[in-house]
Amino acid sequence: MAVLIQSEKAISREGDQMPIVEPSASETLSTVSTPIGSSSPVIERVYRHRLPVRISHWLNVPFLIILIMSGLQIFNAHPALYWGDRSDRDQAVLSIKPMQTESGEIRGITTILGHQFDTTGMLGYSDGMRRGFPAWATIPSAKWLAMGRQWHLFFAWLFVINGLIFTAYAFASRHATRDLAPTGKDFRGIGKSLRDHLLLRHPSGKESKRYNVLQRLAYATVLFIVAPLIALTGLAMSPTIDTAFPWLLTIFGGRQAARTIHFVACFSFVGFIVIHVVQVILTDFFNNIRSMVTGWFLVQHKGVGHEA
């Protein structure tokens, strides 16, 4: 038998604070009024994600997908990356090219730091077309730089505005410092957390009410390092912005270096999204989705006896 506990006390008690608060054992117990056998599960409802966080999160889903796919369209116009300020064609750190073999067959060849890889079907040559990234990965799907730029530069504005509003909220509400910044205790437990994640042993019960150390590190890195980095390297590719803020070129090591960092940051986002979505699926998909839609997250306690 499952017992439902409404745990809204965090909100009612501290109106403007993020309610991912661990209730003390006595508080938890005090809400459980009826005696429960130590083996029966207790389900607690916690208000996990507040509205501004949820809105900002879901806006980022289409924004990021569009930015990544229109970005790959733009990349396809010159599918090579360089370091420094110039694009010396013989100095590319990465290039994706269709190449004709002796038998006349076309292969997609990706060269990374001098190492060649045959990436036919994916990069360089796909579906009978000579193109960097394949049609399914770009917006628009056809080769169309002007339109890719229009999508990218429009949604870049929305992404940046959303990011600035979120950041202001996260610091004003102390969401950033309380929920996202790892604590000293978190860092000491990082080895165990890493091992548990690799073995797909996910925190449950009380432990699942707060972000664990790897979540904190991942979210904080993406939000406060990768996102600003991708915005600033994007701006560093603008010749007008380089005129207004020449230090951008200095810190990133040149316009082509900024373009390379922009690309690496983009794939950091892709990597984060893949791992994030896999984790969401593996750790009770419907509960996770519900909490990001409605805010309410169900925590299953294995029984009061175990908690005490």
Add this chain to the structure above:
Amino acid sequence: MKPEHAMERRRFLKGALGAASLVALSGCDNLTQSSWFPSILNKAERWTEAVQRAVTPRDALAKEYREADISKMFPANGNTDPGTEQYAGHVARNFSGWMLEVVGLVQAPRSWSLAALKELPARTQITRHDCVEGWSAIGKWTGIPVGDLMRQVEPLPNARYAVFHCADVDDEGVAYYESIAVADCYHPQTILAYELNDAPLDVPHGAPLRLRFERQLGYKQAKYVTKIALAESLAGIGGGKGGYWEDQGYEWYAGI
């Protein structure tokens, strides 16, 4: 969660994700092809121009590089030879008969021969050319500040755009042209260049005269310039969007 449930969910999710990405992609393609959506996307150009102009001091210079930074090979993009008989004649005569006209909404329209332009005080700048495709190349350009020409012809108060007409036409016979704000003509680095890397401009790079408008992308750097016409509006010129590339969907404001 029961294991069989989990598997079902996973299968469902996989299918759902695949379908979602297909729907998203074809949805985006439909939006791209629609009559209304691109005009919404296009609004970003105005925001970008307003913000970039607001944060960029009027006379701030684009970074100038050292001789050692110059690209060994400066790619020539777009048209690399106007290919007309008339232009071939100019090449044969080493551009001795090339004229530049400045006309339109000006107090004193006039024209210069190439030789006369080269008599005027010149500016040399080693700058970075940023192609809309993504690559960059550094070159040393020498030419006449467009602002000096403007001060001679005296633009009328209603002149907003300087339209650069070029000697080249594309495969379909469409004439190349480009335009910038008259205000931007007075930027010290806005020059009509006749030399690249200390040598007279060659045909692929826009001989004998090309625009250098350093704070914007490569497609604004009109080659083979024959005429600058000042206008109040871009409507009625070419496709009406302010340039050959703009008429094909690229932004008129090419600061990013």
